[in-house]
Amino acid sequence: MEHNDIVQLKETGCRKIDAHMTDLESLSRKVMDALTQCTIFNVQQIHANPELAYEEHNTSNLLSDFLQSHGFQVERQYCGLKTAFRATAGRGPPTIAVMSEMDALPEVGHACGHNLIAVAGVATGLGVKAILEESGHSGTIVVLGTPAEEIGGGKCDLIRAGAFKDIDAGMMVHPGNNSLAHYTSLAVTEIHVTFHGKSAHAAASPWEGVNALDAVILSFNAVGLLRQQIRPTDRIHGIITHGGHRPNVIPDRASASFFVRSPSGSGVLELADRVRDCFEGAARATGCSLEISGGMEYREMNSSRLMAELYTKNLHCLGLNLDPVEEQLKRRGGSTDFGNVSHVIPCIHPRYAICDDTNIHSKEFASQATTDRAHAETFRAAKGLVMTAADVMLIPGILREIGDEFSQGEGKPLPAIPDPHVQP
Ligand SMILES: [Zn+2]
Ligand SMILES: [Zn+2]
Structure with a gap:
């Protein structure tokens, strides 16, 4: 397809987001309200927050209903996960998937801004669908509702269930306090340790006890x-x-949970061994026995350089110039289960600023995730994804180049942590 035709189609996709900006902003506020209502309800009734990991029922329904009403085919409870969904539009290859994360955090609510990620995924879906309809080009856009990013790893479940087998490229955006296209994250593994000792009266006969808290x-x-x-x-x-x-x-x-993080999966495994040695030493010193078990394992983000470059050019057209790549690479994020997806298919995970200096996972960031600025920046980031998806689908040969770059990368799975249950 000619360059000028692609530019015009990108405008079609962006106009679609503009046309639905009010609906999308209202969807974002409903996601936030759903959380607030649940929090109030549960504080009074059942003391649990159902919009945490794997319990994003209201959010999943809101997004699924919205996409269905805009002509997407929606599969709810996708891959057997109660709050996952797959919304599909278009026909034929290539297939691009955009992630809508949904989960909140205990106590601090949407302090990671997943309410905005949820809506960015939906907006991107609408924009790309409009491009496919206007052009009549072969291509499929999938909006994946992905549960449990903060803990558990819904995308890891989806990978295991084969959800990415028919996807050629993946994308999502994440809010923060700076903007970048070349996102890197740390690999992480979760280690749970429980020490077993012997109870005794702490004053009458402490010498009879073996103190697990120690x-x-x-x-x-x-x-x-x-x-x-x-x-x-x-x-x-x-x-x-x-x-x-x-x-x-x-x-x-007594028990504890640790996250061990390093820039690579192999680094995490080495460091996790040293942390386990600390636990074993503590058990030996106190006379306790111990159990160690693993939890989530997220790989480092393996961003597609080519897709990140396309996104950078598109953001420039949308009025935002990003810092040089070397500067971006210095700003490593936390960890994400999208890192695992990025080792299965080529992916990008750009970050976009919704505020100047507030850090994520704070109550203050949860407030920032509802502002007009946050929504305006979410729509700009979604337009960046729409335009990048258009590039990937419509520029002749680009998807093959992206695939070649990906297959030359590391792409190896994180080996399982050996010997998860240690009994000295
Ligand atoms: Zn987070
Ligand atoms: Zn997050």
């Missing part, structure tokens, strides 16, 4: 010292998930 505290101290000898790019952080019941009972069970 083992947890020793673990934190050992990990704290270990941090001096790890690379500045690595991260280890944890919480105590159980520390006993009463001060006058020596805890016979």
Whole structure:
């Protein structure tokens, strides 16, 4: 297809988002309201927040209904996941999938801005569908509702279920306090440790007890010292998930959860071994036994350089100039299950600023995720994805180039953590 025709079709896609801006903003506010209502309801009734990971029922229904009303074929409970959905429009290859993340965080709500990601995915779907209809070109756009990014890894479940087998390229955007196209993230693994000791009266006969909480505290101290000898790019952080019941009972069970992060999957495995050594040392010192189990495993983001370059050019047309690539690569994010997808198909995960200095995962960021600026920037980022999807679908030979670049990359699966249950 000629360059000028592609430019015109990109305008068609962007105009579609403009035409539905009010509806989309209202959808975003409904997602936020759904969360607020659930929070109030549950605080009063069942003390749980159903819009957390794997429980995004209201959000999933809102997005599915919206897409269905705009002519998408929607499969709910996709791949057996209650809150996942797949909304499809168009026909034939190539197939591009855009992710709508949906989950909130405990206590701080949409402090990662997934309400905006949800709507960005829907907006992108509408824009690309309009382009396919206008051009009559072969191509399929899929909006995937992906549960549980914050914990659990809904996209890992979807990969295992084969959800990406017929997808040629994947994309999503994430809000933050700066904008970039070449996104990198840390690989992460989750380690749960439980120490078993022996309870005793803490005053009458403490010498009879084996204090499991001591083992947890020793673990934190050992990990704290270990941090001096790890690379500045690595991260280890944890919480105590159980520390006993009463001060006058020596805890016979105590547990903690840690995230271990590094720029590569192999780095995570090496570091996780050293963290496990800390736990084993703590068990030995206190006389406890221990159980170690794994949890989510997210790979580092393997961004498609070619797709990120296309997105950068498109954002320039939309009035935003991004920093040089070297500067962007210095701003590594946290971790995401989209990293795993990026090792299965070529992907981009651009970040876009909705505020100047507020950090994600804070209550303040949850407030920023509802502003007019946040919505305006979400629609600009979605237009960037629409235009990039148009490039990938319509520029002759580009998808093959993207595929070649991907197949020359690493693309290896993160090996499972060996020996997940250690009993000394
Ligand atoms: Zn997050
Ligand atoms: Zn997030």
